[in-house]
Amino acid sequence: xxxxxxxxxxxxxxxxxxxxxxxxxxxxxxxxxxxxxxxxxxxxxxxxxxxxxxxxxxxxxxxxxxxxxxxxxxxxxxxxxxxxxxxxxxxxxxxxxxxxxxxxxxxxxxxxxxxxxxxxxxxxxxxxxxxxxxxxxxxxxxxxxxxxxxxxxxxxxxxxxxxxxxxxxxxxxxxxxxxxxxxxxxxxxxxxxxxxxxxxxxxxxxxxxxxxxxxxxxxxxxxxxxxxxxxxxxxxxxxxxxxxxxxxxxxxxx
Amino acid sequence: xxxxxxxxxxxxxxxxxxxxxxxxxxxxxxxxxxxxxxxxxxxxxxxxxxxxxxxxxxxxxxxxxxxxxxxxxxxxxxxxxxxxxxxxxxxxxxxxxxxxxxxxxxxxxxxxxxxxxxxxxxxxxxxxxxxxxxxxxxxxxxxxxxxxxxxxxxxxxxxxxxxxxxxxxxxxxxxxxxxxxxxxxxxxxxxxxxxxxxxxxxxxxxxxxxxxxxxxxxxxxxxxxxxxxxxxxxxxxxxxxxxxxxxxxxxxxxxxxxxxxxxxxxxxxxxxxxxxxxxxxxxxxxxxxxxxxxxxxxxxxxxxxxxxxxxxxxxxxxxxxxxxxxxxxxxx
Numbered sequence: 001x002x003x004x005x006x007x008x009x010x011x012x013x014x015x016x017x018x019x020x021x022x023x024x025x026x027x028x029x030x031x032x033x034x035x036x037x038x039x040x041x042x043x044x045x046x047x048x049x050x051x052x053x054x055x056x057x058x059x060x061x062x063x064x065x066x067x068x069x070x071x072x073x074x075x076x077x078x079x080x081x082x083x084x085x086x087x088x089x090x091x092x093x094x095x096x097x098x099x100x101x102x103x104x105x106x107x108x109x110x111x112x113x114x115x116x117x118x119x120x121x122x123x124x125x126x127x128x129x130x131x132x133x134x135x136x137x138x139x140x141x142x143x144x145x146x147x148x149x150x151x152x153x154x155x156x157x158x159x160x161x162x163x164x165x166x167x168x169x170x171x172x173x174x175x176x177x178x179x180x181x182x183x184x185x186x187x188x189x190x191x192x193x194x195x196x197x198x199x200x201x202x203x204x205x206x207x208x209x210x211x212x213x214x215x216x217x218x219x220x221x222x223x224x225x226x227x228x229x230x231x232x233x234x235x236x237x238x239x240x241x242x243x244x245x246x247x248x249x250x251x252x253x254x
Numbered sequence: 255x256x257x258x259x260x261x262x263x264x265x266x267x268x269x270x271x272x273x274x275x276x277x278x279x280x281x282x283x284x285x286x287x288x289x290x291x292x293x294x295x296x297x298x299x300x301x302x303x304x305x306x307x308x309x310x311x312x313x314x315x316x317x318x319x320x321x322x323x324x325x326x327x328x329x330x331x332x333x334x335x336x337x338x339x340x341x342x343x344x345x346x347x348x349x350x351x352x353x354x355x356x357x358x359x360x361x362x363x364x365x366x367x368x369x370x371x372x373x374x375x376x377x378x379x380x381x382x383x384x385x386x387x388x389x390x391x392x393x394x395x396x397x398x399x400x401x402x403x404x405x406x407x408x409x410x411x412x413x414x415x416x417x418x419x420x421x422x423x424x425x426x427x428x429x430x431x432x433x434x435x436x437x438x439x440x441x442x443x444x445x446x447x448x449x450x451x452x453x454x455x456x457x458x459x460x461x462x463x464x465x466x467x468x469x470x471x472x473x474x475x476x477x478x479x480x481x482x483x484x485x486x487x488x489x490x491x492x493x494x495x496x497x498x499x500x501x502x503x504x505x506x507x508x509x510x511x512x513x514x515x516x517x518x519x520x521x522x523x524x525x526x527x528x529x530x531x532x533x534x535x536x537x538x539x540x541x542x543x544x545x546x547x548x549x550x551x552x553x554x555x556x557x558x559x560x561x562x563x564x565x566x567x568x569x570x571x572x573x574x575x576x577x578x579x580x581x582x583x584x585x586x
Contacts, residue, residue: 050458052454052457071457071462072454072457072458073457073460073461073462073463074462076457076458076459076460077460081458081459082458084454084455084458088452088454088455088458089451089455090447090448090451090452090455090456091451092447092450092451093444093447093448093451097444097447100441100444101441101444101445101448101456101459101461102459103441104441104444104445104459104460104461105459105460107441109440109441109442110442111437111442111469111473114436114437114440114441114442114443115433115434115436115437115440116433116436117436117440121440124441125440125441128441164459165458165459167459168459168460
């Protein structure tokens with residue numbers, strides 16, 4: 001079953017067409033990768049799925065439910081989590097606090113209960129703390145809780161961002177270039193982490209430039225070039241696809 | 255319960271206890287009625303500044319018409335007690351309700367837009383409310399005001415002198431400070447700080463930024479309304495003059511001087527600006543003949559500029575960190 005259905009999405013920025021008629025079904029529990037040369041429209045598609053801005057035409061559905069017109073924070077409540085290329089952590093907060101904010105959609109205490117520190121609020125704080133620690137341990141940062149997020153090396157900041165998204169318990173997690181800037185060892189850890197996320201029942205859709213990593217990790221690959229989807233299939237199929245090879249050779253490896 | 259997190263909270267708990275002790279013993283050594291009355295005005299201003307600091311520091315929004323919310327509380331209390339013989343406490347609660355509702359309606363519209371539209375909307379509100387107070391003579395008494403506001407009493411106990419009123423005002427401030435600290439150290443405070451750091455990232459983890467800004471606006475309006483009620487029951491009289499545009503600007507200065515990084519800045523910002531005003535009123539005529547309120551506004555401006563350059567995080571954290579040079583000098 002497709003958990004995410006992207007139907008004939010187009011996006012115009014002024015006169016520039018960033019996406020043209022892109023359709024893609026993301027199967028539940030399968031790791032899907034979205035690849036393509038720079039400027040192909042991958043991040044634009046992520047932003048449309050996450051609700052950062054609306055598409056010019058087309059529809060996005062999560063488990064059959066139409067998402068058009070919903071704001072980003074409403075989509076998080078429905079189960080879409082995302083990370084950004086540049087991590088976008090809350091720099092003024094500690095690592096732990098960043099992930100605690102991630103628990104926001106699963107907590108409900110209002111301003112009066114918070115101001116009076118009512119028992120319900122204390123119980124929920126305890127719950128939020130434990131959940132945040134759970135996901136920080138999952139990404140291997142359980143010992144860095146009290147550091148200011150902006151003081152961590154970039155690779156670890158990305159892990160915090162993943163933990164922050166997971167804390168909302170998404171059904172679908174969008175990872176935007178999670179491996180950029182990581183060394184070989186960190187990439188192996190990342191592959192391991194994404195597989196564990198998959199085992200938790202989360203469907204992962206990732207944008208990634210590192211082909212070795214994509215071929216190792218992804219079970220399904222969709223290729224964008226100049227705003228169009230030019231191919232999709234298993235890693236083996238994509239590797240043999242003439243159009244994909246042309247797009248890549250013509251773009252950067254020539 | 256994790257010990258590390260207890261200590262994380264502890265500075266606030268100790269701070270609140272020390273602050274309570276300081277407030278409690280102050281009237282014992284401040285014998286002058288003039289100073290005690292000044293301390294009451296500082297307390298009222300601190301309540302206003304506390305709300306504004308939450309709004310500016312945590313929601314990242316500026317209200318340039320906060321005196322309007324202050325006036326709403328003051329006039330609701332005055333009109334209901336003087337003209338309709340309501341109990342002062344009931345009038346105070348209704349003031350909070352009316353002011354909070356007004357702030358809610360304004361925020362509901364404004365926060366659908368991104369950017370600093372709240373500053374414009376509150377600027378307009380401040381002007382409208384100020385003019386209305388002068389014009390609706392039948393209800394407000396017009397420019398000459400409304401005398402005869404009753405004293406606050408609980409049972410047989412009456413807050414009939416400055417010492418009693420001092421304790422009332424500062425007890426209210428202390429409770430609101432504790433409430434604010436709790437809010438700041440909760441999921442709501444974290445969500446607000448997240449919005450301040452990156453609205454896109456906050457939305458991406460499910461935080462509804464406009465809804466949280468709205469809550470803080472309502473909270474700060476409620477604080478302002480309470481301050482207004484406390485003000486009229488102390489003065490026993492109300493007129494439009496303390497709620498003009500200058501008053502709104504002075505509140506922003508107090509919040510900025512106190513510092514927006516922490517709600518602890520509020521009482522210091524309020525005290526600094528009010529003590530400075532008193533000082534200027536007493537000393538400026540020696541330097542400038544016929545010095546008036548407008549001259550003090552110039553001094554405020556200069557001070558605000560100096561603070562923004564040398565202590566951009568406000569007086570409290572600026573002094574605590576003892577930064578010797580502003581950043582543009584240390585880079586050389």
